[in-house]
Amino acid sequence: MSKGDANWLWFIRRYLGIMAIVNLLWEGFQMPFYTLWLEGTLGRIVYSILHCTGGDILIALSSLMLAVVITGSSHWPEEKYKPVLFLTVVFGVVYCAYSEWLNVYIYRNWGYSEQMPLLSVGQWQIGLLPLLQWIVLPTTSLWLTRKLLINRKENV
Numbered sequence: 001m002s003k004g005d006a007n008w009l010w011f012i013r014r015y016l017g018i019m020a021i022v023n024l025l026w027e028g029f030q031m032p033f034y035t036l037w038l039e040g041t042l043g044r045i046v047y048s049i050l051h052c053t054g055g056d057i058l059i060a061l062s063s064l065m066l067a068v069v070i071t072g073s074s075h076w077p078e079e080k081y082k083p084v085l086f087l088t089v090v091f092g093v094v095y096c097a098y099s100e101w102l103n104v105y106i107y108r109n110w111g112y113s114e115q116m117p118l119l120s121v122g123q124w125q126i127g128l129l130p131l132l133q134w135i136v137l138p139t140t141s142l143w144l145t146r147k148l149l150i151n152r153k154e155n156v
Contacts, residue, residue, distance in 0.1 A: 008068075011077045011149055016061060018141040023056035024049070026137060030129045033116040060138065063091035077149060085142050092134035100126045 027049045031037050036048055067087035073079045101124055103109040112118065118125035 007078065007149060007153075008076055010152070011145055012061075012064065014148055015064065015141055015145040016057060018144055019060040019137065020053065020057050022137050022141060023060070023133070024053045026133050027052045027056070030133070033113055033127065033129055035111040035113050037113060056133075059092055059095055059134075060141075063088045063095065063138065064142075066091055077146065081142075081146060085139065088138050088142065089135055092138050093131060096130050096134045097121065097126055100130055 031045060031049060036045060040048070064084070067084045068076055071080055071083035071087055076084060101121075104111060104126075105124055112125075112127050117128040119128050119131065
């Protein structure tokens with residue numbers, strides 16, 4: 001196997017590491033926008049942040065892999081970067097909207113505080129911060145990982 005053949009694995013590992021860190025920070029930042037912040041114990045809040053970050057890593061991996069399978073090439077991430085980025089974000093946003101709807105309105109696992117900016121979708125309102133999470137974080141993390149890969153290849 002040549003060094004180029006292993007770039008996809010290197011890329012995925014770095015991407016998931018970056019996504020784990022930024023999602024942990026994001027989950028902590030957005031916690032005051034949920035009712036748990038006011039109603040929950042410190043232990044439950046910490047557990048929720050860690051639990052949600054674990055779920056975020058799985059969503060990030062699933063979204064990226066589905067995007068790579070659909071639009072990637074055998075030379076990804078060097079080729080087909082933009083279509084993979086686009087679909088990764090789309091899959092993440094769609095899953096997020098579904099999960100927020102399911103957990104807020106159907107299962108009532110969590111609720112939004114008055115501070116959460118909301119986006120109206122039909123008769124429901126979905127939190128804007130979780131939707132932005134799945135636009136901003138994968139885009140930024142994929143961009144940063146690609147920059148790291150370019151630097152890695154230049155230094156080899």
